[in-house]
Amino acid sequence: MGKVLIFGHQNPDTDAIGAAIAYANLQKELGVDAEAVALGTPNEETQFALDHFGLTAPRVVEKVAAETNDVMLVDHNEFQQSVADIEELNILSVVDHHRVANFQTANPLYYRAEPVGCTSTIVLKLYKENNIAVPAKIAGMMLSAIVSDTLLFKSPTCTQEDIDAAKELAKIAGVDLDSYGLDLLKAGTNLGNKSEAELLDLDAKSFPMADKTVRIAQVNTVDLNEVFARQDALRDAMLSENVKNGYDLFLLLVTNVLDSDSELLVAGEPREKVTEAFNVKLENDRAFLPGVVSRKKQIVPQLTEAFDK
Amino acid sequence: MGKVLIFGHQNPDTDAIGAAIAYANLQKELGVDAEAVALGTPNEETQFALDHFGLTAPRVVEKVAAETNDVMLVDHNEFQQSVADIEELNILSVVDHHRVANFQTANPLYYRAEPVGCTSTIVLKLYKENNIAVPAKIAGMMLSAIVSDTLLFKSPTCTQEDIDAAKELAKIAGVDLDSYGLDLLKAGTNLGNKSEAELLDLDAKSFPMADKTVRIAQVNTVDLNEVFARQDALRDAMLSENVKNGYDLFLLLVTNVLDSDSELLVAGEPREKVTEAFNVKLENDRAFLPGVVSRKKQIVPQLTEAFDK
Numbered sequence: 155m156g157k158v159l160i161f162g163h164q165n166p167d168t169d170a171i172g173a174a175i176a177y178a179n180l181q182k183e184l185g186v187d188a189e190a191v192a193l194g195t196p197n198e199e200t201q202f203a204l205d206h207f208g209l210t211a212p213r214v215v216e217k218v219a220a221e222t223n224d225v226m227l228v229d230h231n232e233f234q235q236s237v238a239d240i241e242e243l244n245i246l247s248v249v250d251h252h253r254v255a256n257f258q259t260a261n262p263l264y265y266r267a268e269p270v271g272c273t274s275t276i277v278l279k280l281y282k283e284n285n286i287a288v289p290a291k292i293a294g295m296m297l298s299a300i301v302s303d304t305l306l307f308k309s310p311t312c313t314q315e316d317i318d319a320a321k322e323l324a325k326i327a328g329v330d331l332d333s334y335g336l337d338l339l340k341a342g343t344n345l346g347n348k349s350e351a352e353l354l355d356l357d358a359k360s361f362p363m364a365d366k367t368v369r370i371a372q373v374n375t376v377d378l379n380e381v382f383a384r385q386d387a388l389r390d391a392m393l394s395e396n397v398k399n400g401y402d403l404f405l406l407l408v409t410n411v412l413d414s415d416s417e418l419l420v421a422g423e424p425r426e427k428v429t430e431a432f433n434v435k436l437e438n439d440r441a442f443l444p445g446v447v448s449r450k451k452q453i454v455p456q457l458t459e460a461f462d463k
Numbered sequence: 464m465g466k467v468l469i470f471g472h473q474n475p476d477t478d479a480i481g482a483a484i485a486y487a488n489l490q491k492e493l494g495v496d497a498e499a500v501a502l503g504t505p506n507e508e509t510q511f512a513l514d515h516f517g518l519t520a521p522r523v524v525e526k527v528a529a530e531t532n533d534v535m536l537v538d539h540n541e542f543q544q545s546v547a548d549i550e551e552l553n554i555l556s557v558v559d560h561h562r563v564a565n566f567q568t569a570n571p572l573y574y575r576a577e578p579v580g581c582t583s584t585i586v587l588k589l590y591k592e593n594n595i596a597v598p599a600k601i602a603g604m605m606l607s608a609i610v611s612d613t614l615l616f617k618s619p620t621c622t623q624e625d626i627d628a629a630k631e632l633a634k635i636a637g638v639d640l641d642s643y644g645l646d647l648l649k650a651g652t653n654l655g656n657k658s659e660a661e662l663l664d665l666d667a668k669s670f671p672m673a674d675k676t677v678r679i680a681q682v683n684t685v686d687l688n689e690v691f692a693r694q695d696a697l698r699d700a701m702l703s704e705n706v707k708n709g710y711d712l713f714l715l716l717v718t719n720v721l722d723s724d725s726e727l728l729v730a731g732e733p734r735e736k737v738t739e740a741f742n743v744k745l746e747n748d749r750a751f752l753p754g755v756v757s758r759k760k761q762i763v764p765q766l767t768e769a770f771d772k
Contacts, residue, residue, distance in 0.1 A: 254574060255567040260764045262562050262620075267574035283592075311571075455569045 157187050157222045158246065159215070161237065162273075163230035164193045165358050168200040168338075172299035173228040173273040174212060176292050177249055180277065181226070183286045188226070191215045193237060197356050199302060199342030199374075206334075207294035207327065219243060229273040231257040234360050249276055251311075252450060256362060271309060271316040274299040278319045294327035301335040302342070305374075308414045309448045339411050343375045350384065350391035354406065361454060363461035366402040366424070369395065370457075372449050374411045381408045382440070385419065389439060392421035403427070405457075409447050416446045431460035466496050466531045467555065468524070470546065471582075472539035473502045474667050477509040477647075481608035482537040482582040483521060485601050486558055489586065490535070492595045497535070500524045502546060506665050508611060508651030508683075515643075516603035516636065528552060538582040540566040543669050558585055560620075561759060565671060580618060580625040583608040587628045603636035610644040611651070614683075617723045618757045648720050652684045659693065659700035663715065670763060672770035675711040675733070678704065679766075681758050683720045690717045691749070694728065698748060701730035712736070714766075718756050725755045740769035 160178045162170025171192050178190035192212040196204060204211055217239040218225060225237070226247040233240050233256050247264035248257075251273050268276050274296035281288050288296070300320040304312035307320075324331040345353055358371035375381050381388075392404040403422040410416070418441045420428055425436060434441040446452045469487045471479025480501050487499035501521040505513060513520055526548040527534060534546070535556040542549050542565050556573035557566075560582050577585050583605035590597050597605070609629040613621035616629075633640040654662055667680035684690050690697075701713040712731040719725070727750045729737055734745060743750040755761045 251571055253568045253571050254563070257567075258564040259562045260767045262560055262578040262759065263576060264578060265563060265574050265576035267572060269571040269573060450571065458569045 155186070155224055155246075157189065158224045158226060159191050159218050159222055160188055160226045160228060161191045161193055161212075161215070162228050163235040163359065165355060166192050166194050166200065167197065167229075167357050168203055168295075168302035169273050169299035170229045171196055171200050171212060172203070172295035173249065173277050175209065176274060176277045176288070176296050177226065177228050177280070179289065179292055180281055180284065180286055184284060189213075191218070197342065198344055199338060200298075202338060202341035203295055203298035203302075206298075206329075206338075207291045209291055209295060228277070231255070231267075232361075233257060234362070249273055249280070251276065253454070268315075269313075271312040272300040272303040272319075274303075274323075275313075275316045275319040278323065288323070288326055290327050293323040294329065297323035297327055297329070297331070297334075298338055301331075301338050305409075305411050305414065305447055306332075306335045306339060308411075309451070311448045311451045339374065340376065343411065345373060345375060345381060350387045351395075353381075353388070354391055354395060354404075359449075360399075360401065361458070363427075363458055366461065367400060368457065368461075369399070369401040369404045370407065370449055370453060371405070372407040372409060374409050376410065376412050378408055378410050378415075378417050382417065382419075385438075385440070388419060389421050392419070396422045405453070407443075407446075407449060407453060411447075414445065414447050416443045417441070418443055427457060427460040430463075431456040464495070464533055464555075466498065467533045467535060468500050468527050468531055469497055469535045469537060470500045470502055470521075470524070471537050472544040472668065474664060475501050475503050475509065476506065476538075476666050477512055477604075477611035478582050478608035479538045480505055480509050480521060481512070481604035482558065482586050484518065485583060485586045485597070485605050486535065486537050486589070488598065488601055489590055489593065489595055493593060498522075500527070506651060507653055508647060509607075511647060511650035512604055512607035512611075515607075515638075515647075516600040518600055518604060537586070540564075540576075541668075541670075542566060543671070558582055558589070560585065562763070577624075578622075580621040581609040581612040581628075583612075583632075584622075584625045584628040587632065597632070597635055599636050602632040603638065606632035606636055606638070606640070606643075607647055610640075610647050614718075614720050614723065614756055615641075615644045615648060617720075618760070620757045620760045648683065649685065652720065654682060654684060654690060659696045660704075662690075662697070663700055663704060663713075668758075669708075669710065670767070672736075672767055675770065676709060677766065677770075678708070678710040678713045679716065679758055679762060680714070681716040681718060683718050685719065685721050687717055687719050687724075687726050691726065691728075694747075694749075697728060698730050701728070705731045714762070716752075716755075716758060716762060720756075723754065723756050725752045726750070727752055736766060736769040739772075740765040 174190040178188045181188035190212045219239045250267045361368045406419040483499040487497045490497035499521045505520045528548045559576045670677045715728040
């Protein structure tokens with residue numbers, strides 16, 4: 155086995171990049187010629203964490219077949235969220251905490267998914283199972299990933315394992331969990347300096363549902379009104395992305411990380427699937443979703459079910 | 464969570480039944496209301512193991528949605544190898560050692576696959592990770608599954624982990640690994656009392672390849688000639704299964720468990736994929752494959768690649 159590239163999903167968030175760095179380090183300790191790469195540049199939250207712990211961002215790649223045939227995926231499995239040439243590659247392992255869909259291999263592989271809040275929680279287990287110590291800087295990135303994915307433990311995706319892992323990693327990294335955690339989340343809510351297209355691309359994933367392609371973007375904020383002041387421009391940008399990329403339906407989930415609520419902005423069709431899935435009416439293309447903060451647990455399954463009816 | 468049913472693939476072999484029994488016992492120890500069931504009756508090899516260790520065969524089911532919504536899969540993931548109503552069910556976990564294909568869920572789940580020779584080897588790890596002791600009878604079934612899947616360690620799918628697990632389980636079960644292992648394998652080679660249809664159904668799986676459906680059956684023997692004395696009747700039965708079930712291509716892999724070689728019998732089209740995949744000529748619908756004993760490692764990937772060209 156030659157070089158192995160390890161990466162998270164497109165539009166990487168802190169877990170996609172943190173888990174890739176952490177898993178690549180573990181693989182290196184186990185003797186694999188592994189390198190963490192990323193399918194995009196870090197967002198501001200991730201960059202805040204990298205800077206805080208003195209790490210550099212992984213090299214960005216779009217395709218990898220010219221470099222190597224062997225890859226390991228973290229924090230995703232669906233091919234449309236992965237590297238452009240994923241179907242040509244030999245997937246050696248997957249470490250993930252999402253549903254499995256649009257994924258297949260020709261050969262047996264190592265696949266470790268657990269229904270926890272963050273991939274980095276699973277990666278910490280793998281360090282322990284292999285009796286490898288987590289370096290302090292990497293512990294800081296893994297901690298940041300857990301804070302980010304669970305919105306400091308407020309997301310319904312969060313499990314006791316995530317909380318325990320975060321506490322353990324905070325000790326190794328030498329930071330105060332609560333104050334560092336809030337600083338990290340706030341670093342990701344600086345949206346004013348971004349164009350509508352940038353904002354829609356910060357944390358966006360595509361999902362095939364029935365015969366449609368649904369794009370679901372999420373942004374975090376401390377003030378919903380600040381985002382919706384740009385509603386018309388955002389809707390125009392979403393419609394333009396739909397045309398450009400063949401999406402049928404575009405959902406923007408704007409999440410208030412302090413109140414743990416979200417408001418949805420919808421562009422495209424069939425929008426009646428949105429009203430069915432969440433039992434809401436769209437007014438001016440918007441719907442308030444109290445208590446909703448998790449795309450994975452509170453948006454994708456409900457929408458998938460509405461499409462499958 | 465109510466009742467959880469745990470099962471291996473259709474046409475169950477010793478690992479499909481043994482891993483289901485072992486994983487269900489582990490889940491019960493962890494507080495889950497779990498029951499091992501099976502998607503078919505035990506073959507003679509599996510029945511030999513059940514009898515030897517004083518266990519009863521799991522109840523056979525075809526559909527489960529009327530009983531429960533929650534299931535766990537062992538030793539398979541591809542839906543076409545699973546229970547008939549798998550797409551209606553909530554899959555809580557998968558423990559497997561095969562490629563991933565034709566599998567998807569709406570929700571995150573526990574998925575544990577490792578590229579080892581036998582699911583029961585992974586299940587032993589899970590007992591250890593949870594600090595649960597394996598009961599002697601169940602250790603005997605898990606040991607039988609490893610012997611069966613690795614042909615007593617001769618298959619290229621066999622890893623050091625499988626060998627170590629088998630040795631450990633033999634101690635717990637209180638049997639001599641080599642002599643019990645040979646007895647078990649021979650118990651599965653008693654083909655003379657079976658009709659052609661029964662023989663083709665002993666250990667058969669379907670695989671979608673490109674736009675075709677390929678059926679691959681495997682039988683173990685200590686004498687290839689004994690099986691090929693029935694070649695004409697077998698070929699007729701294969702062609703009839705193709706028509707009845709919509710298979711395009713049927714491969715029967717006849718494996719000599721003493722010599723660790725196989726001979727292939729082919730019915731249906733496109734048979735040129737077989738000649739491409741294994742770089743052989745078919746003579747009288749047959750091809751000898753020296754050193755080939757593993758459908759998973761030496762047949763399916765090569766054939767998949769030929770179909771994907």
